[in-house]
Amino acid sequence: MALKFEIVTPEKLVRSDEAYMVVVPGAEGDFGVLEGHAPLMSTLRDGTISVYASDGATPETLTIEGGFAEVSETGLTILAEAIG
């Protein structure tokens, strides 16, 4: 029971990994994505992505500049403009 997620920038595929939960800075507010999340598309604002490897674990953070997130049955895809 893990969420597959990918972080992609125009230059390269930054990460392709599994996590318990990923919190994404959506344009209309942050949202957390767990496994089995309903399909969703959202634009992102500049902010930080928090990757929780397991429930209750200290999150690993990544700074991103704008972009776009897509949640589908296969997992979460973050198309970021740039990774800080």
Next chain:
Amino acid sequence: MASLKELKGRIDSVKSTQKITKAKQMVAAAKLRKAQAAAEAARPYAERLAGVVASLSGKVSGDGAPKLLAGSGSDKRHLLVVVNTDKGLCGGLNSNIVKEAKAQAQELAEEGKEVMFYLVGKKGKAPLEREYASRIVKHFDTSVVRNPGFAEAEGAAEELLAMFEEDKFDVAHLIYPVFKSALAQDPVTQQIIPAPPPDTADDTGAAVEYEPGEEEILEQLLPRYIKTQLFGSLLEREASEQGASMTAMDNATRNAGDMINRLTIQYNRSRQAAITTELVEIISGAEAL
């Protein structure tokens, strides 16, 4: 016949040319690998973005569609975005791109459309200026940075989008070389504005939630899509340039080798002839005594 000294000078000069072409070939081979890797690395982003745009543009159509998708309503003024390299020594690559651009311009002109040029890269400027000096809107210089990256593509795309906003043109085509192999780089023409719907429309049928709305997302996504396409064309250009350069320099090195062989044979023959003449002179001189 050329004197021995002249021949020697020519052999030396061809040898140093060969050294240069050989060095350039090796540099191009090394850079090609890097350029190909960069093009490879950029593919996931482009693919995913195209997929998202495809599934969204299928949903948003009709009146609500943004201008970048629906077009400005006419197709009178065409802008050709021609992506050339900044450096030479890459065989016929740039002249092929220019040829393609001219063919497209010709075709559009015959249909009674107005054609304008937006040039990226140095090498296409001179040949296109000769024929279409008044039609060149802008030249985007990518030679100021060593490795044109996404920032440059973004800069060029923003200029294009601003021009589109100001209603300076109706349709934009992107002309750039596609890297097939080190031997083949074909220039292709692709329409970028209005964005043609990618044909990989995959509708999963799942009810997708949109945040904020579909149209807002699309409005943000389309400029990014155009930027990504420009970025892709810059990467293709880079790989094509190095590939073409490698092939051209390989040929040049081989030609220089052939030339050196030919000149060396000529040199040896002349030297032999000179020695023979000298010998004949000495012998006949001795005989006369």
